[in-house]
Amino acid sequence: MAAVTGDEVTEGLAPRPSRRARRGIRQFPVWRWVILIVVGAYFIIPLIAALRFTGFSSFPQVVHQEGFSAAFELSVKLAAITTVLTIALMLPTTVYVHLRLPRLRRLMEGITILPIVIPPVVLIVGVLQVAPGFLKSTPYLLALIYVVLAMPFAYRAFDAGLRALDLQTLVEASQSLGAGWRSTLWRVMLPNLRTAMLSATVLTVALVLGEFTMASLDLYQTFPVWIVAFDQTSGPISVAASLLALFVTWIFLLAITMIGGRSSRGAEVSLFSVSRRVTR
Amino acid sequence: MKAARGRRNSNYNFGGQAGNTSGATVRLQNLSRAFGTTRALDGLKLELAPGELVALLGPSGCGKTTVLRIVAGFETADSGAVEVDGQDVSGMPAAKRDMGMVFQSYSLFPNMSALDNVSFGLRMRRLGSAERQRRSADLLDMVGLAAQGKQYPHQLSGGQQQRVALARALAIEPRVLLLDEPLSALDAKVRLQLREQIRSLQQRLGTTTLFVTHDQEEALSMADRVGVMHDGRLEQIATPDELYDRPATPFVAEFVGIMNRIPASLLALLGASALAADVVRHPESPAGGVDVLVRPEGLRIAASSTGNGIVVSRTFLGQRTRVSVRLSGDVVVQVDQQSTKAAGLTPGDPVDVSIAGAPVMLADR
Numbered sequence: 001m002a003a004v005t006g007d008e009v010t011e012g013l014a015p016r017p018s019r020r021a022r023r024g025i026r027q028f029p030v031w032r033w034v035i036l037i038v039v040g041a042y043f044i045i046p047l048i049a050a051l052r053f054t055g056f057s058s059f060p061q062v063v064h065q066e067g068f069s070a071a072f073e074l075s076v077k078l079a080a081i082t083t084v085l086t087i088a089l090m091l092p093t094t095v096y097v098h099l100r101l102p103r104l105r106r107l108m109e110g111i112t113i114l115p116i117v118i119p120p121v122v123l124i125v126g127v128l129q130v131a132p133g134f135l136k137s138t139p140y141l142l143a144l145i146y147v148v149l150a151m152p153f154a155y156r157a158f159d160a161g162l163r164a165l166d167l168q169t170l171v172e173a174s175q176s177l178g179a180g181w182r183s184t185l186w187r188v189m190l191p192n193l194r195t196a197m198l199s200a201t202v203l204t205v206a207l208v209l210g211e212f213t214m215a216s217l218d219l220y221q222t223f224p225v226w227i228v229a230f231d232q233t234s235g236p237i238s239v240a241a242s243l244l245a246l247f248v249t250w251i252f253l254l255a256i257t258m259i260g261g262r263s264s265r266g267a268e269v270s271l272f273s274v275s276r277r278v279t280r
Numbered sequence: 281m282k283a284a285r286g287r288r289n290s291n292y293n294f295g296g297q298a299g300n301t302s303g304a305t306v307r308l309q310n311l312s313r314a315f316g317t318t319r320a321l322d323g324l325k326l327e328l329a330p331g332e333l334v335a336l337l338g339p340s341g342c343g344k345t346t347v348l349r350i351v352a353g354f355e356t357a358d359s360g361a362v363e364v365d366g367q368d369v370s371g372m373p374a375a376k377r378d379m380g381m382v383f384q385s386y387s388l389f390p391n392m393s394a395l396d397n398v399s400f401g402l403r404m405r406r407l408g409s410a411e412r413q414r415r416s417a418d419l420l421d422m423v424g425l426a427a428q429g430k431q432y433p434h435q436l437s438g439g440q441q442q443r444v445a446l447a448r449a450l451a452i453e454p455r456v457l458l459l460d461e462p463l464s465a466l467d468a469k470v471r472l473q474l475r476e477q478i479r480s481l482q483q484r485l486g487t488t489t490l491f492v493t494h495d496q497e498e499a500l501s502m503a504d505r506v507g508v509m510h511d512g513r514l515e516q517i518a519t520p521d522e523l524y525d526r527p528a529t530p531f532v533a534e535f536v537g538i539m540n541r542i543p544a545s546l547l548a549l550l551g552a553s554a555l556a557a558d559v560v561r562h563p564e565s566p567a568g569g570v571d572v573l574v575r576p577e578g579l580r581i582a583a584s585s586t587g588n589g590i591v592v593s594r595t596f597l598g599q600r601t602r603v604s605v606r607l608s609g610d611v612v613v614q615v616d617q618q619s620t621k622a623a624g625l626t627p628g629d630p631v632d633v634s635i636a637g638a639p640v641m642l643a644d645r
Contacts, residue, residue, distance in 0.1 A: 165390070166385050166386075166387070169383050169385050169387045170387060170389060172352075172354055172374070172381070172383070172387075173381070173383060173387040173388075173389070173445075174389075174400075175353075175354075175373070175374040175375045176352060176374055176375075176379060176380065176381040176449070176458075177375075177380075177400050177401035177404055177448065177449075177452060178375050178376070178378075178401055178404035178405060178452065179375060179400075179404050180375055183404060187389075187400075188389055188391075191391035192389070192390055192391050
């Protein structure tokens with residue numbers, strides 16, 4: 001069989017960007033800088049003000065305050081349980097809708113937006129009316145409610161991840177090679193949805209760590225509730241705790257994005273965008 | 281693509297013998313499938329001999345992909361059966377049918393390298409790691425991508441991805457190979473190269489293959505037999521030559537190659553009075569009239585100031601030139617002429633068109 005050198009030569013070379021395109025890549029229009037600075041200032045100035053108010057010396061004192069450990073531990077537990085339940089519920093659901101019921105995607109989008117539309121106060125009051133006693137007496141009822149709150153974000157993260165894949169073809173290819181559903185899920189679907197899962201995780205954790213209304217109405221002292229309560233005792237330490245929670249979430253988010261960026265192949269799914277990497 | 285030099289000790293039966301028939305017999309019995317009110321398949325019967333490459337050709341929506349998906353196990357027929365080597369596999373899940381498939385859209389697993397993609401099916405069959413690696417390397421070498429084993433799909437071109445997909449499908453030594461328009465997403469040059477490679481590999485391995493395409497050039501150049509489908513039915517299945525020279529229906533005649541449709545009423549104008557008389561006398565000639573189907577090479581053209589047509593355009597095809605001529609009644613025919621003779625014809629020239637030999641067939645008007 002003849003060597004097809006032309007194939008390799010033709011296919012191996014990507015066109016070099018033009019000189020104008022290369023200059024364009026380096027130049028960033030001025031108006032974009034203006035918007036970036038204005039929006040950045042809107043977010044950063046309050047943080048700087050808070051930092052100036054609290055001072056760096058307040059940060060080490062936060063962890064030694066009464067109630068901090070218990071509140072932080074509760075929030076972390078709730079975040080972990082919520083994340084596991086959300087992924088266990090939303091991932092198979094989204095995959096099933098994509099594979100078998102694509103016509104229901106619009107309906108799913110409508111349903112999953114409801115938790116954002118309905119005020120949290122209404123949600124928690126309604127839940128407390130109907131929840132069984134054994135659940136109401138534990139803080140883990142909050143985890144179930146947080147799953148509902150996290151649903152819009154998790155669904156969209158998984159939906160974006162699945163749109164970047166041709167899931168139907170991948171599943172059929174896997175089956176044609178002799179893989180059952182378990183192998184297909186474990187070896188094909190989950191590895192390619194890793195970034196989407198990380199996105200859903202980050203959004204869920206950030207939501208739980210910052211949720212105040214439902215926890216306070218349910219009379220449990222999660223970390224945000226503790227921060228507000230401690231504000232009555234010491235303003236600077238309360239603000240330091242808020243900033244600490246914010247920075248920890250940011251670092252977590254950055255770490256997730258970096259891990260997701262390194263491990264993604266072919267499809268780039270970040271928290272804020274979906275793109276399919278163009279093959280050569 | 282490098283030739284497989286046999287330097288590796290491979291299990292693959294590619295001893296270089298053409299016509300190696302180690303493949304399975306496939307029989308499709310009266311397959312029917314409807315999607316709502318649309319009948320995608322209507323009692324289709326088809327048999328593939330061991331080692332044969334059969335192409336299913338037809339326009340979009342004719343049901344050819346539905347056939348392939350039923351054979352693969354991704355769709356279920358409303359009625360009928362799929363048999364492989366005498367065994368009814370209709371109720372068998374796709375994962376157990378032992379069929380390799382190459383898809384139209386690039387179907388490589390993005391999270392795996394080319395080598396891992398190829399070895400995926402072997403891993404599902406619980407082959408040892410060393411054996412998997414060896415076989416996968418063999419297959420990649422066979423498709424000329426031995427050096428790309430560690431690359432991921434996004435690092436490969438379209439043609440390379442389809443070659444890896446082909447290697448992956450063949451790695452499991454399938455009883456049947458299914459190809460669902462694998463070349464349609466590729467550019468013309470790569471398509472031509474890959475076409476030859478697929479055919480060569482298939483013949484070398486002797487794998488029974490069902491190939492779906494809407495590109496007739498692909499079907500006619502690659503297949504042992506071509507089945508032309510239309511509205512869920514198999515209009516004709518025959519060798520490429522037979523399909524071209526002796527189409528069974530007007531649809532096949534007009535779908536395969538270029539065909540002129542000339543009203544019988546114009547036959548006398550083309551100097552075929554005897555033929556015209558035959559058509560009128562034909563017992564099956566309907567009252568509404570009959571058209572005569574003639575290939576471009578079945579017509580003759582000559583410059584003439586008192587001719588029966590006017591040249592509309594000329595298309596140079598190499599040794600031959602295709603000349604479009606408008607006849608009476610706004611009927612336009614395509615005539616193939618040797619380029620040396622057609623060189624003098626320009627649009628607007630009067631010409632004389634005549635029928636040489638017998639037409640391919642008659643068709644209702």
